[in-house]
Amino acid sequence: MTDFFGIPLPALFGQLVLGLVNGCFYAVLSLGLAVIFGMLNIINFAHGALYMVGAMLAWMILEYLGLGYWWSLLLAPLAVGLVGIAIERLLLRRLYQLDHLYGLLLTFGLALMIEGLFRDLYGVAGLPYAIPDELSGAIGLGFMFLPKYRAWVIFASLAVCLGTWYLIEKTRLGAYLRAATENPKLTQAFGINVPLLVMLTYGFGVGLAGLAGVLAAPTSQVGALMGSNLIITVFAVVVIGGMGSILGSVLTGLGLGLVEGLTKVVYPEASATVVFIIMAGVLMVRPAGLFGREK
Amino acid sequence: MKTKCIALAVAASLPALALAQVSDNAVRIGVLTDMSGAYSDLSGAGAVEAAKMAIEDFKAKEKPGFAVELVSADHQNKADLSSNKAREWFDRDKVDVITELVTTSTALAVMKVAKEKNKLALISGAASTRITNEDCNDVTVHWTYDTYAVANGTAKAVVQQGGKSWYFITADYAFGHSLEKDSSGVVQANGGKVLGAVRHPFPGADFSSFLLKAQSSGAQVIGLANAGTDTMNSIKQAAEFGVTPKQSLAGLLMFITDIHALGLKTTQNMYLTEGFYWDLDAETRAWSKRYFERMKKMPTMIQAGMYSAVSHYLKAVKAVNSDDTQKVMAQMKKTPVNDFFARNGRIRDDGRMVHDMYLMHVKKPDDSKYAWDYYTVKQTIPAAEAFQPLSVSRCPLIRKSAS
Numbered sequence: 001m002t003d004f005f006g007i008p009l010p011a012l013f014g015q016l017v018l019g020l021v022n023g024c025f026y027a028v029l030s031l032g033l034a035v036i037f038g039m040l041n042i043i044n045f046a047h048g049a050l051y052m053v054g055a056m057l058a059w060m061i062l063e064y065l066g067l068g069y070w071w072s073l074l075l076a077p078l079a080v081g082l083v084g085i086a087i088e089r090l091l092l093r094r095l096y097q098l099d100h101l102y103g104l105l106l107t108f109g110l111a112l113m114i115e116g117l118f119r120d121l122y123g124v125a126g127l128p129y130a131i132p133d134e135l136s137g138a139i140g141l142g143f144m145f146l147p148k149y150r151a152w153v154i155f156a157s158l159a160v161c162l163g164t165w166y167l168i169e170k171t172r173l174g175a176y177l178r179a180a181t182e183n184p185k186l187t188q189a190f191g192i193n194v195p196l197l198v199m200l201t202y203g204f205g206v207g208l209a210g211l212a213g214v215l216a217a218p219t220s221q222v223g224a225l226m227g228s229n230l231i232i233t234v235f236a237v238v239v240i241g242g243m244g245s246i247l248g249s250v251l252t253g254l255g256l257g258l259v260e261g262l263t264k265v266v267y268p269e270a271s272a273t274v275v276f277i278i279m280a281g282v283l284m285v286r287p288a289g290l291f292g293r294e295k
Numbered sequence: 296m297k298t299k300c301i302a303l304a305v306a307a308s309l310p311a312l313a314l315a316q317v318s319d320n321a322v323r324i325g326v327l328t329d330m331s332g333a334y335s336d337l338s339g340a341g342a343v344e345a346a347k348m349a350i351e352d353f354k355a356k357e358k359p360g361f362a363v364e365l366v367s368a369d370h371q372n373k374a375d376l377s378s379n380k381a382r383e384w385f386d387r388d389k390v391d392v393i394t395e396l397v398t399t400s401t402a403l404a405v406m407k408v409a410k411e412k413n414k415l416a417l418i419s420g421a422a423s424t425r426i427t428n429e430d431c432n433d434v435t436v437h438w439t440y441d442t443y444a445v446a447n448g449t450a451k452a453v454v455q456q457g458g459k460s461w462y463f464i465t466a467d468y469a470f471g472h473s474l475e476k477d478s479s480g481v482v483q484a485n486g487g488k489v490l491g492a493v494r495h496p497f498p499g500a501d502f503s504s505f506l507l508k509a510q511s512s513g514a515q516v517i518g519l520a521n522a523g524t525d526t527m528n529s530i531k532q533a534a535e536f537g538v539t540p541k542q543s544l545a546g547l548l549m550f551i552t553d554i555h556a557l558g559l560k561t562t563q564n565m566y567l568t569e570g571f572y573w574d575l576d577a578e579t580r581a582w583s584k585r586y587f588e589r590m591k592k593m594p595t596m597i598q599a600g601m602y603s604a605v606s607h608y609l610k611a612v613k614a615v616n617s618d619d620t621q622k623v624m625a626q627m628k629k630t631p632v633n634d635f636f637a638r639n640g641r642i643r644d645d646g647r648m649v650h651d652m653y654l655m656h657v658k659k660p661d662d663s664k665y666a667w668d669y670y671t672v673k674q675t676i677p678a679a680e681a682f683q684p685l686s687v688s689r690c691p692l693i694r695k696s697a698s
Contacts, residue, residue, distance in 0.1 A: 008511075011507070011508070011511055014507050015504050015507065018501075018503045018504050018507065019504075021501075021503070022501055116331075119331060119335070123335070123336045123552075124331075124332070124333060124334075124335050124336050124523075124524070125336040125337070125523070125524070125527070125552050125553065125555070125556035126524055126527060126556050127556065128531075128556065128557055128558045128561065131535065138536070138537055144507065145536065145537050147535045147536055147537075149535065150503075150535075219501075219531075219532065219535070220500055220501075220528045220531065220532070221524055221527045221528055221531065221556060221557075223524065225332075225333065225524070226500065229498055229500055230500060261504065264504040264505070265504075268493050268494055268495060268496075268504070268505065268508075269467050269494050269496065271495075271496060271504075272496030272499075273496070
């Protein structure tokens with residue numbers, strides 16, 4: 001811990017708060033991935049592209065429809081969810097009896113196509129999306145000025161994660177979902193429409209990616225490549241947390257955000273790598289991930 | 296033996312026939328650039344289009360006795376891919392010159408291959424001063440700008456405005472390091488002080504942590520030694536975290552496409568150095584308007600520089616009536632460059648094309664009267680001062696001729 005000598009505590013706290021903000025994005029994205037993997041056994045490589053689509057939709061809703069941030073927060077995830085449902089119905093459904101790899105390849109191809117389309121339409125320099133007026137400005141925390149928008153990101157992400165966890169672990173619908181994951185044939189025999197559940201799950205999972213995209217839109221340039229830069233880290237988060245573990249992915253996302261924040265204090269050059277070092281370490285000790293179960 | 300004799304006889308009679316010595320009577324230009332990645336807006340398809348325009352204009356005006364062909368490819372900002380493509384083009388497709396080459400690592404890779412094959416490399420997009428220093432060679436021209444030129448313009452201006460203490464946010468790769476080094480030199484030479492620097496992984500999305508460090512450093516100026524979306528996100532997040540306007544930002548390498556993407560509200564009052572601006576005078580406007588009709592956006596200095604470089608090259612080929620690398624290079628170096636892009640331009644022996652650069656001040660939203668009306672020209676930096684002087688050159692070609 002001597003590493004922290006010489007680093008003033010306020011600066012350390014500041015970096016930890018910022019790490020938490022990034023962790024929130026990781027958590028929402030990896031939550032979507034975990035839900036999809038748990039239910040469909042599909043490694044959804046299109047997640048980053050759909051996150052980008054969420055952000056782009058927010059920009060389009062403002063530019064073409066004149067509707068502000070709060071509308072986007074509602075409409076963009078819904079639209080991304082619908083796109084997801086179309087993908088599941090038309091494409092993914094045909095691959096369930098095949099190996100995981102085919103789903104991975106299909107979604108990877110989709111990601112390249114979606115990104116290519118937006119790159120062609122809007123270029124890579126990105127589009128500006130302003131922070132909504134209600135959330136501009138900053139809160140003084142004593143050790144730092146936290147922009148209100150970042151505080152809102154933390155709040156919204158945690159609420160979404162908690163809501164999803166509650167939905168899946170504590171409600172009847174969630175019970176059906178878990179049953180369908182465990183044994184789809186038996187669940188179907190009980191008269192539950194498993195294909196419908198699967199379709200909605202995929203739509204919900206990618207809808208979460210769209211929501212993360214809208215949350216991210218005011219914090220960075222909205223552009224075609226924003227998803228591909230982030231998604232590799234998010235996959236590492238999912239692997240560390242354990243594929244398919246809901247609570248695991250959320251906790252790991254937040255935790256790794258904090259670790260990254262700390263790395264930026266101590267040795268910023270390694271901040272993009274630290275997640276992968278942890279991943280390698282975790283895989284050696286617990287191949288199923290921190291919260292995963294061996295199958 | 297017999298055929299050799301005949302060939303010799305035919306060859307001997309060639310000058311009498313006054314045939315062009317351009318090999319297989321065609322000049323082939325290869326545009327190797329980032330067509331899909333982070334730099335595709337400031338270079339990419341626009342650079343290819345600018346090269347096409349140069350060829351069209353050359354054919355229409357000069358009516359050459361040889362054909363001019365253009366090939367282009369995406370180097371994806373990868374050095375290995377670039378050198379493979381360069382070999383393929385030089386060896387198989389008889390390409391005479393490879394041009395554009397945004398991203399320093401790709402430029403350095405292609406320069407080496409060009410030297411080995413004795414072909415030309417005309418660099419517009421890459422930024423590092425290494426191209427005309429440690430890694431210089433006699434088949435390369437660095438056309439549009441470099442890290443010294445942009446740092447020199449911007450950093451000097453900001454220090455003179457009273458921004459004495461600096462902190463750098465630097466992209467952690469060759470280009471960022473080069474930009475930070477050149478800028479620090481300029482800051483110190485003008486009586487400023489560098490308080491520190493933080494290196495961020497490339498590409499980055501979240502710069503808040505680095506901005507917070509810069510904030511706590513207490514420096515008056517935060518120098519952004521990065522490019523493209525990294526710079527844009529740094530600027531955007533600096534406003535969000537209240538870093539600006541208490542501390543000011545200096546974007547050390549920015550292009551008009553960055554300003555366009557960020558909007559004037561975020562970028563107003565920033566200083567930046569450009570080698571070209573579409574709205575300088577009637578000549579730049581006329582060319583840029585033609586470009587705009589094709590690309591639906593205004594050209595960056597890299598794209599305008601492409602036109603200038605390709606035109607200069609083709610004129611040299613015509614003048615010496617040959618595509619022989621050394622002959623063309625000698626002609627290019629002999630001829631001053633004066634066109635809509637380059638004012639008072641000439642190519643030095645280290646391969647640096649020096650020309651006037653411009654210190655720009657970004658307009659306030661209210662002062663912008665029409666589309667793409669973004670800059671006020673604060674100062675024209677004369678060619679002789681804009682670039683690193685030869686006296687401090689680290690290029691072996693220069694040291695040899697000096698000793």
